[in-house]
Amino acid sequence: MIYLICGIIIGSVMGLTGAGGALVAIPLFMQFLGMTLKEASVYSLLAVLVASLLNFIDQRKGTQYRTGFIIVSASALSSYITAPYKESLPTLYIGILLSIVSLYALYGVWKPVKSNTEIKDACNPISLSVIVGLILGALTTFTGLGGGVLMLPFFLSFFRYPVAQAVATSLFAVGLSSLASFLIQVYQGTNLNLNSDFIYLLVGILLSVLILKKFTKTLPSPVIELIRKLVFTTVVILALLKIF
Secondary structure, eight states: OHHHHHHHHHHHHHHHHSOOHHHHHHHHHHHHSOOOHHHHHHHHHHHHHHHHHHHHHHHOTTOOHHHHHHHHHHHHHHHHHHGGGTTTSOHHHHHHHHHHHHHHHHHHHHSOOOOHHHHTTOOOOHHHHHHHHHHHHHHHHHHOOOHHHHHHHHHHHTSOOOHHHHHHHHHHHHHHHHHHHHHHHHHTTOOOOOOTHHHHHHHHHHHHHHHHHHHHHHSOHHHHHHHHHHHHHHHHHHHHHHHO
8 A cells, every 4th residue: 555655646746746756756665665775766766767657648748859858868968977076076065056956946936937828939949958958967966856856947947838848848858867767777787676566656656647637627727836836845845855
């Protein structure tokens, strides 16, 4: 039963924000499934991969595939370049950087957005996608935050996507990067001991997709947007607690 509940929580967070799955999954796996941090990190990657894929299939309309692919590629390159410098950066600076990034993320999500008619045809040049990807990669490396946590406010602020489009594109990008990370870890010999209980985790994620689909059809749009913002705020707070 606990696997089922974990799956519903992880899938719901991913479906509402397009990110934050790992920040929720890791403490859940450690607290309730008795995993070590290392084990939880690996299994959370699998959970996020499944959650982002299932939610993406349901919310894929309006996804900006080119933008997502370019951002993930540039982010990977930036992470590779900046990784050697992480150890030399004082902890205090990392904390300050994390606080600034988190506050910006919250501002980007809560600030009023323009109407869909104004931003529907917003131009998103390749250069902007590359710049955002490079920034995300560096911030992810230095702060330990998942890139997905930063994608939603970036898509809302810089790309000026409507919320639904921003979430869908974030799900695509997070799924792509999670798949790459998962395959790399498997290739490097990471051991995955998946037992039958993980079927309940997958069922929970699938149920979360169905529940969100029903809610989005029955609840008014302003209520859904408020829930998205509250869930995203919770994820950012969890990220801060994880670091500090």
